[in-house]
Amino acid sequence: MQNFDYQTPTRLIFGKGVIAKLPEVMRAFGPKILLTYGGGSIKKIGLYQKVHELLKDFEIIELPGIQPNPKYDPSVLDGVRLCKEHKIDVILSVGGGSVLDCSKAIAAGACYDGDPWDLISYKVKAQAALPIVDIITLAATGSEYDCGGVISRTETNDKIGYLDRHLFPHTSFLDPTYTFTVSKKQTAAGIADAMNHTMEQYFVADATLLNDGFCESMFRSLMTNGRKCIENPEDYTARAEMMLACTYGCNGILALGNSKSGWPCHGIEHALSAYYDITHGEGLAIITPRWMKHILNDRTLPRFVKYGINVFGLDAALDPWTIAEKAIDETYAFFESIGIPMHLREVGIDESRLDEMAHHIAVNEGLDQAYAPLTEKDIKEILVASL
Amino acid sequence: MQNFDYQTPTRLIFGKGVIAKLPEVMRAFGPKILLTYGGGSIKKIGLYQKVHELLKDFEIIELPGIQPNPKYDPSVLDGVRLCKEHKIDVILSVGGGSVLDCSKAIAAGACYDGDPWDLISYKVKAQAALPIVDIITLAATGSEYDCGGVISRTETNDKIGYLDRHLFPHTSFLDPTYTFTVSKKQTAAGIADAMNHTMEQYFVADATLLNDGFCESMFRSLMTNGRKCIENPEDYTARAEMMLACTYGCNGILALGNSKSGWPCHGIEHALSAYYDITHGEGLAIITPRWMKHILNDRTLPRFVKYGINVFGLDAALDPWTIAEKAIDETYAFFESIGIPMHLREVGIDESRLDEMAHHIAVNEGLDQAYAPLTEKDIKEILVASL
Numbered sequence: 001m002q003n004f005d006y007q008t009p010t011r012l013i014f015g016k017g018v019i020a021k022l023p024e025v026m027r028a029f030g031p032k033i034l035l036t037y038g039g040g041s042i043k044k045i046g047l048y049q050k051v052h053e054l055l056k057d058f059e060i061i062e063l064p065g066i067q068p069n070p071k072y073d074p075s076v077l078d079g080v081r082l083c084k085e086h087k088i089d090v091i092l093s094v095g096g097g098s099v100l101d102c103s104k105a106i107a108a109g110a111c112y113d114g115d116p117w118d119l120i121s122y123k124v125k126a127q128a129a130l131p132i133v134d135i136i137t138l139a140a141t142g143s144e145y146d147c148g149g150v151i152s153r154t155e156t157n158d159k160i161g162y163l164d165r166h167l168f169p170h171t172s173f174l175d176p177t178y179t180f181t182v183s184k185k186q187t188a189a190g191i192a193d194a195m196n197h198t199m200e201q202y203f204v205a206d207a208t209l210l211n212d213g214f215c216e217s218m219f220r221s222l223m224t225n226g227r228k229c230i231e232n233p234e235d236y237t238a239r240a241e242m243m244l245a246c247t248y249g250c251n252g253i254l255a256l257g258n259s260k261s262g263w264p265c266h267g268i269e270h271a272l273s274a275y276y277d278i279t280h281g282e283g284l285a286i287i288t289p290r291w292m293k294h295i296l297n298d299r300t301l302p303r304f305v306k307y308g309i310n311v312f313g314l315d316a317a318l319d320p321w322t323i324a325e326k327a328i329d330e331t332y333a334f335f336e337s338i339g340i341p342m343h344l345r346e347v348g349i350d351e352s353r354l355d356e357m358a359h360h361i362a363v364n365e366g367l368d369q370a371y372a373p374l375t376e377k378d379i380k381e382i383l384v385a386s387l
Numbered sequence: 388m389q390n391f392d393y394q395t396p397t398r399l400i401f402g403k404g405v406i407a408k409l410p411e412v413m414r415a416f417g418p419k420i421l422l423t424y425g426g427g428s429i430k431k432i433g434l435y436q437k438v439h440e441l442l443k444d445f446e447i448i449e450l451p452g453i454q455p456n457p458k459y460d461p462s463v464l465d466g467v468r469l470c471k472e473h474k475i476d477v478i479l480s481v482g483g484g485s486v487l488d489c490s491k492a493i494a495a496g497a498c499y500d501g502d503p504w505d506l507i508s509y510k511v512k513a514q515a516a517l518p519i520v521d522i523i524t525l526a527a528t529g530s531e532y533d534c535g536g537v538i539s540r541t542e543t544n545d546k547i548g549y550l551d552r553h554l555f556p557h558t559s560f561l562d563p564t565y566t567f568t569v570s571k572k573q574t575a576a577g578i579a580d581a582m583n584h585t586m587e588q589y590f591v592a593d594a595t596l597l598n599d600g601f602c603e604s605m606f607r608s609l610m611t612n613g614r615k616c617i618e619n620p621e622d623y624t625a626r627a628e629m630m631l632a633c634t635y636g637c638n639g640i641l642a643l644g645n646s647k648s649g650w651p652c653h654g655i656e657h658a659l660s661a662y663y664d665i666t667h668g669e670g671l672a673i674i675t676p677r678w679m680k681h682i683l684n685d686r687t688l689p690r691f692v693k694y695g696i697n698v699f700g701l702d703a704a705l706d707p708w709t710i711a712e713k714a715i716d717e718t719y720a721f722f723e724s725i726g727i728p729m730h731l732r733e734v735g736i737d738e739s740r741l742d743e744m745a746h747h748i749a750v751n752e753g754l755d756q757a758y759a760p761l762t763e764k765d766i767k768e769i770l771v772a773s774l
Contacts, residue, residue: 001563001627003402008395014644015390176388208628210608217600224596240388241595244644257401257631 030089097141101149142249189281262370417476484528488536527577529636576668649757
């Protein structure tokens with residue numbers, strides 16, 4: 001078991017109607033709020049109006065229009081400028097993981113004198129960040145309970161995951177009813193995202209029995225409740241459990257003491273969405289079973305067998321290779337069953353830039369250090385198999 | 388699924404040799420430390436000396452002699468007096484859960500002008516507490532990752548579990564090697580304590596699939612690694628995993644969104660150790676299977692069936708009542724197999740005060756509100772069955 005140093009200080013306020021506590025939480029900071037959000041879905045569900053009504057005694061500056069795969073330019077840069085201009089006290093992020101990830105980069109950039117990219121690219125270590133409160137409207141990324149974010153820089157095809165301990169949200173509000181109107185496509189992408197976060201921590205050389213059980217519970221819960229959310233978008237219990245499960249995705253609690261995995265599917269997918277701006281969860285779902293097939297060998301076999309038996313209930317008496325292959329097929333079938341397009345061509349990616357992407361991934365993502373190390377050739381093969 | 392408001396801000400620094408970070412952590416506070424510890428085992432393993440060596444630049448005041456089932460008088464009162472006299476900046480608790488529980492009561496009492504019992508008995512809500520850092524030497528209570536403690540007041544036979552959000556340790560150091568010298572008796576009691584913490588959250592009317600999987604993983608991990616720790620006290624991997632599992636026992640993360648359980652076995656056991664000062668984990672292990680048998684009925688049956696299949700691998704094709712009864716027998720057999728005396732008489736409790744204890748529990752523990760409500764008569768029957 002590996003040593004670790006772990007902390008997740010964020011307060012989770014969870015359930016129907018909990019937004020009533022928003023003013024009380026916001027009063028811990030100063031009166032000036034930067035309200036960040038995306039394309040306007042929060043207006044359709046009345047959440048934007050509700051936030052303004054609850055915070056009528058605060059001074060609210062707005063940064064709307066934050067896109068999926070949030071962009072350094074203009075969103076992060078605009079946000080940092082607004083924070084500095086208006087001497088913002090706290091950022092309130094209302095939306096999904098992209099809005100929150102962008103808000104985290106803004107929070108760090110606002111407390112730094114230089115180019116915020118210095119922080120995101122780890123050239124400079126953040127010394128402070130503005131406090132962040134969020135209201136999550138999409139169950140997926142787990143950004144509401146971790147200190148990381150992913151920012152894209154279009155001109156260089158960079159999509160960088162950055163982590164900094166100053167970037168834990170102070171408080172995350174999670175009301176499952178806000179996810180009732182999330183489309184089937186985005187719901188499925190969220191399920192795939194959280195499933196893959198768990199896989200990235202489950203497929204490692206050395207894991208505790210405890211963590212394996214936690215991860216297997218994540219898989220089963222996400223699949224069972226995910227299917228229910230797709231079938232009946234207003235199933236409160238299913239939406240709630242999916243929302244809770246997603247929060248555990250990226251703060252490390254599923255893998256405390258485990259050896260490192262390298263997060264290979266994320267490494268590959270970040271290039272796909274940096275080059276083509278596809279939906280992150282869909283990219284992950286497409287890559288995952290091809291990555292699994294690629295890394296299945298004598299050494300990794302026992303992990304796949306455990307996964308097959310404990311997650312899909314496969315018969316332990318079967319031949320181990322049969323169990324492993326069935327488990328990979330079941331993974332593919334699950335993603336397909338919730339409506340995810342399972343080929344890169346279906347999301348607009350053809351073979352034209354695969355070499356370039358494979359090279360970019362090999363150079364930037366360190367996957368030669370992953371649980372199952374991947375060379376540029378391996379990455380290319382996984383991409384080709386995903387077409 | 389129930390609404391919840393959850394936060395566990397404690398930093399966990401885990402693994403062999405992590406104590407090297409102690410000075411850096413302590414420097415965040417002032418120079419005056421109250422060092423709390425128990426009977427001297429920390430001197431035998433060299434930890435006391437190591438702490439003094441690492442903290443030679445600090446001013447250390449000591450409160451030794453904190454007992455298991457820590458006492459309000461003298462330990463809490465002495466600690467509060469020392470904190471006030473010496474204007475202590477931070478408490479460093481070195482030992483097991485009892486030392487830490489006592490340190491929490493001291494931390495709150497030191498910031499309160501009246502009688503500290505006002506806080507413990509919830510007569511007055513704590514407004515602040517001194518910061519607490521701990522070095523844990525026993526895997527059991529989970530106090531290192533929660534905001535609660537249990538304090539005994541001998542003259543009134545009270546053993547009160549109190550919770551306050553100010554009482555999360557700032558940082559917990561968990562080095563599994565410090566548990567190598569823990570006796571088989573105390574190791575087994577720790578396993579039983581953590582097993583029961585999990586049961587108190589698993590046996591509820593309404594639980595998520597996610598939490599059930601987390602709890603079942605806790606049970607399997609604690610039993611598998613617990614057995615290894617008893618067989619080979621210096622099995623690092625087993626000691627480490629047991630130590631990690633124990634941290635999750637009482638901060639609520641195993642039951643977020645579940646309905647309430649009422650913690651019935653703790654309610655009963657607190658009286659046993661208040662009246663007879665027995666080892667808490669042993670008391671829990673004795674009570675648990677008798678409580679299970681007592682509450683098994685048509686309504687609770689499905690929970691026991693799930694427990695039997697997922698924790699003990701019982702054949703799902705068996706009759707549900709058979710599965711449930713076997714699961715209870717397996718629970719008893721596990722505790723017995725790790726050397727726990729499984730009858731109250733073996734720990735010095737006879738029938739003489741059972742009526743008095745049953746009455747005390749019924750009046751003070753609110754078990755009429757538990758998942759399976761218990762009257763004074765029920766409690767008496769469980770106690771009699773445990774003799």
